[in-house]
Each structure stands twice: as structure tokens, then as C-alpha cells.
Amino acid sequence: MLRVGDELITLIDPDAPASEAYRTLRTNILMRNFDRDMKVINIISTTAQEGKSTCVLNLAMVYAQLQKKVLVIDLDLRMPTIHKKLKLKNKKGISDIISHQAEFEEVVLQPYENVDVITAGTKIPFASEFIQSNALKEFIEERKKEYDLILLDCPPVGLVTDGIVAASYCDGTILVCASNRNDRKELLRVKDQLEQTQVNVIGIVMTMMPVQRKYYNSYGYRYSDTQKKTTQKKKKNSIISSITKKSDKKK
Template sequence: MTLVTITDPRSAAAEAYRTLRTNLSFYSVAQPLRALLVTSPAGGEGKSTTAANLAVAMAQSGRRTILVDCDLRRPAQHELFGLSMSPGLTSLALDEVTDLPLQKTAVDGLWLLSSGPIPPNPADLLGANRMDAVIAQLLERADFVLFDAPPVMAAADAAILGAKVDGVLLVIQAGKTRRDHSERARERLEKAQVRIVGVTLTNAPKDSLIGEYYG
């Protein structure tokens, strides 16, 4: 997993994340997205990398951005940014800390709320009323909040948390994601009355014309 928006900002891949940022910004002009959850049908499809790079792209555009690692089963964001796992979201949700334990990243305007210690009951923690208060706190501190959630087919977490935010971005990987998994993931989210704002494709074949333009 790499942060191409930092390591190679002039690449076609980094530009793709900026395009995704623009598309999300224009998704609803009347009611702009401020709290977005990123998930995937199954594991290993690139949802954590997508969430991290999108968060960087948002911050680079001048928005105060907070990235929250809500994958309380296999957290990865602290490793991507080289930061601490604890204290984090679970510490806050369990009232072990009172202030938001945000960590400043190397990107101006971007903070990380890492997962914190892995709890025995992630779905219960994410579905509790305390989580509503945490989301409200985050929105007071940032222009845009991104939540990295577990895959839809692996746990109920994404559907539970997705109902609390403005929308969900579903990440699928070219050549890997099964069509039936994508359809079942969409059905599960819609059944939970989650607003799916779009689907993004990872590992897509490189367009030679775009590659030549960006060198």
C-alpha cells in the first residue's frame, strides 16, 4: 500500500485521486458531502489505500481533513502514515480519553484518528450512540471527514456506520472483485438505508495516452 499522492504527485494515479476528489465535491452542490465512508465488498481490494490517498488529495485542495480508521478488525492507516495506533477511535468511544486524539500527518491540513486498541465487539461500538457524538466532534474540527471501514461482506460494521454519515464510496478492484460480491454488498448497504454515492475502480489497466501525457 502506497501514498502515491505524496510520493509521486505528478503521476497519472495521483491525478486519478484528484479527479475522484473533484467528482465527490460536485456530487451534491446543495448538500455537500462532509462525512464519507470508504469500504469494499471483500478484503484486499484497496479500500484503505483509496481512503488514505483521497484524504491526502482533499487536504491538498485546502480542506481541513480528518481520516478515521474505523476498521477495528484490521486497522492499517497508522501504518500507512507511520503514526501510532493508540490512542484512537476506541479510546474516545470508550471515554478513555476526553479530547480527540488526532495525530498530525506530514500533509498540511490532514489529521489521522487511528483505530486505537482493537475491541472485542467492533460492530456494537460503531453502532452505539456515543459514535454519533464522535462524528459530530469530528465535523466541528474539519471540513471533510473520511472513514475507512471494514469490507461489507466481512462484517456489519460498514452498514452500521454508513447509516450515520453522508454517504458511502464502494471500492472494487479490476480483475479481483467478484460480480456477485459487488451486488450483495450493494444490497446489504441499501437494506441498511445507506446512501451509496459512487463506486471507484482500483488496479485499472493503464491508459497509454494518459501515461504519455504525464510522463
């Protein structure tokens, strides 16, 4: 289990099983590049607090560790958190760029090598229109020339449709799903919604699955050599099970 403050696990403990799981997620995305360049990916979930933003940041980190240039954009304009997790200021961000109140160069931040971040910026009352705007689409398109990967952090699709709208200009969408948080009915409703809107879901990331504590200490990272073989597989799956869906559906 990740604890508050451990969210950038891939940075603070690259050997942790959770970090390994994020690297597996990275590999799976890279392997999906066969018929379409997976350059712009948005991360959604059905309900709030399922681990989207944490997934965005760790995925960015593991890509950066391969010397790939990553841009993270906080598109959760209603309740942005990327700046909080990275301890950045959110004075100006994507909303300011798109509404011509600021230039990209003055807004973009680089908290880590190869990881650029655009925070949400000034609060706007018309977030849905903003997400649908051609100006935002064109901005992202333009940035594709400079970055190997652009990750869009979106709000939960069960609450607002921003994530589904944003998916229409992404190469792929990852659905983050926290263990025991969703009821079946709600998940099926979102599944239908994703199918109807032809969102290219490239995978599902399960988070917050119960960890068998008898095998780990409180961080769940360290284990003895004798336990290693039997528990490794279980541990990987227990933190994050990466890209599992085989949807080859195209937009």
C-alpha cells in the same frame, strides 16, 4: 498500478496519472455537494484488500492540498492499517476516545498539514456494538464543526456489516471495487444489501485495473509527448475510475 510504498502517490508524485485520478474523485465529490453537504464519507468494499485505506489516505491528501481540513478515522477496528501506512503509533485511538479512556486532543495526530488522523486504538472485542454506538455518532457529529471532510476507513462489508452500519451516519459512501477481484454474485449481494439499508452510495471507485504497460515505465507515470494524447484518457481510467454511480437516493 500502485506498488507497496507508493500508496501515498498524491504526496510522492502529484503529477502521476493516479494522483490526477484522485483529484478527479475529489472534484466529483465536491460537485455532489449540491443537495447535501458531503462532510462525512465512509469507504467500503465487498472483500478485503481492494484499496479502501489507500483511497482514504489519498483522498485526504488531495483535499488537504486545497487547504481543506480533513480528519481520517480508522474504523477498521479488527484489522486497522491506517497507522501502518502512515508509520504512526496506534497506542490510543478512536476506541479509547469513545470508551472515555482518552481525550480527542491527546489522541489526534497530524502526519501532514491539514490531515488529522485518529487511529483505531486499543483492540476491543465488541467492534460492531462500538460502530453502532451513539457515542461514536455524537463524536463524529461534533467533529463536523472543525473539519471540512471526515473520512471513515471501514472493513469489507462482505465480511462484517460495520461499513454499512457506519454509512447510516455518513453523508455518502464510496464503494471501492478492485478489478477482477469480485465475483458478480457477491457484488450483487452487496448491492442488494446497500439498497435495502438505504446506504447513500455516491460512487464506485474501480482500482487495480490492468495498465497497458507498453505505454509506461514500471511506475506507469511517464510517457512521451507523442503518446500523451492517445494514452492520457486510458491511463486515468486504468488506475482509478472515480465516482461513476448516480444514486441520488437519500437516507
